[in-house]
Amino acid sequence: MRLFKGDIIHTKTPNQFEVFEDGYILEDNGIVVEVGFELDKKYPIVKIIDHTGRLLLPSFVDLHTHAVQYANLGLGLDEELLSWLEIYTFKEEAKFSDISYAKKVFSYLLDDIVKAGTTRVVFFGSIHEEATELLIEMSIAKGIGAYIGKVNMDRNAPDSLLEDSDNSVAITKRLLRVGNDKVKSIITPRFAPSCSEKLMRELGELEDKLEVQTHISENRDEIKWIEELFPDAKSYLDVYLKNGLISNRTILAHAIFSTKEELSVIKEKGAFIAHCPSANVNLTSGVMDAKFYLDQGINLGLGTDVGAGDSLSIRKNIVLAIQMSKINHIISNEKKILSFSEAFYLATKRGGSYFGKVGSFEKGYKLDMLVIERDKLADIKDFSLVEKLQRFIYSGNDEMILERYCEGVKLFFY
Numbered sequence: 001m002r003l004f005k006g007d008i009i010h011t012k013t014p015n016q017f018e019v020f021e022d023g024y025i026l027e028d029n030g031i032v033v034e035v036g037f038e039l040d041k042k043y044p045i046v047k048i049i050d051h052t053g054r055l056l057l058p059s060f061v062d063l064h065t066h067a068v069q070y071a072n073l074g075l076g077l078d079e080e081l082l083s084w085l086e087i088y089t090f091k092e093e094a095k096f097s098d099i100s101y102a103k104k105v106f107s108y109l110l111d112d113i114v115k116a117g118t119t120r121v122v123f124f125g126s127i128h129e130e131a132t133e134l135l136i137e138m139s140i141a142k143g144i145g146a147y148i149g150k151v152n153m154d155r156n157a158p159d160s161l162l163e164d165s166d167n168s169v170a171i172t173k174r175l176l177r178v179g180n181d182k183v184k185s186i187i188t189p190r191f192a193p194s195c196s197e198k199l200m201r202e203l204g205e206l207e208d209k210l211e212v213q214t215h216i217s218e219n220r221d222e223i224k225w226i227e228e229l230f231p232d233a234k235s236y237l238d239v240y241l242k243n244g245l246i247s248n249r250t251i252l253a254h255a256i257f258s259t260k261e262e263l264s265v266i267k268e269k270g271a272f273i274a275h276c277p278s279a280n281v282n283l284t285s286g287v288m289d290a291k292f293y294l295d296q297g298i299n300l301g302l303g304t305d306v307g308a309g310d311s312l313s314i315r316k317n318i319v320l321a322i323q324m325s326k327i328n329h330i331i332s333n334e335k336k337i338l339s340f341s342e343a344f345y346l347a348t349k350r351g352g353s354y355f356g357k358v359g360s361f362e363k364g365y366k367l368d369m370l371v372i373e374r375d376k377l378a379d380i381k382d383f384s385l386v387e388k389l390q391r392f393i394y395s396g397n398d399e400m401i402l403e404r405y406c407e408g409v410k411l412f413f414y
């Protein structure tokens, strides 16, 4: 058991922070036992880790990013989605047939994710079995929690990225048995334009199928293409529904243009949407009405979506999610703004719920936590805990993160 002492802040609910200034978190074996004041008196023999004056907050959850696009970070963002895939992304992903290249990229990537304060992440890999398995092993070694998907795609891409659909399903099936409690495989049909119906149907029929991730309704040309490729489908979502790919263990990236009808099915199924504001603006895709999705009760989390997103920082995507919702409000007055606590909640507890009890310091939650250095300006000016958090999120930097924990295990980077 350990007692962590510091200025504790988290969001049990979207619309308010709960704070414990000079409080304690009692942890046992990676799980929060109790949070409150003067726990040192209640548990006098438990070792105290003293972070007095520092913020203790839940670490970040990234529901959508592409491990194999990390070396393309910042490149080609003058393009829109479909040309960006052709010109930049597919070429880069083809390189992951080379396992030594994969190893170099993944080691930088995992260091930089931990550095940015993210301890849970859902990765797209590439079509390659060996590289995907390597990413699973390296993520386990790093100590983060992750879902990692070998991408499935059997059409509309260069030959170097096309698979035989039977082989694609067989490899996916084998990889579902690799991993441990914290790092697991996830079924990853890239998006419907890259997958034949046969491939999607067979993935949807896998008996040990549980977690699924894909992309949906990110770009207007993509949606038009879906109408051409699937003339009988009632909607984009319908393509995935018909093939058994939508459940409360599905993550849909983007969903910017999903209709009210589609959103109500997503809500009813309990599927997750990964909101990726950086990617959405970089590829000129669109502005999601995140506040509306949250108010509908959809399982909404944040994703960095590297390399369409230009940073691994969820902190930066919290700010962008708020700013994009404000742009929406400026353009059409009836659209509502995402508040600071709501955006923080998406990045921690709501996104974290994909991983179980993650993203909050309530009893029974996994101790996923960041320790934030004391703000220098606090010497000359008083800040409330919420203001300290605002300063860290909006205008802080990763160097202010002194320690990172995933399920009570301290994480390191080089």
Ligand code: GUN
Binding pocket: 066, 081, 085, 089, 190, 191, 215, 218, 279, 305, 308
């Ligand atoms: N849709 C299909 N593939 C991709 C991808 O790699 N990135 C993004 N942002 N959207 C996609």
Ligand code: FE
Binding pocket: 064, 066, 215, 253, 305
């Ligand atoms: Fe993506």
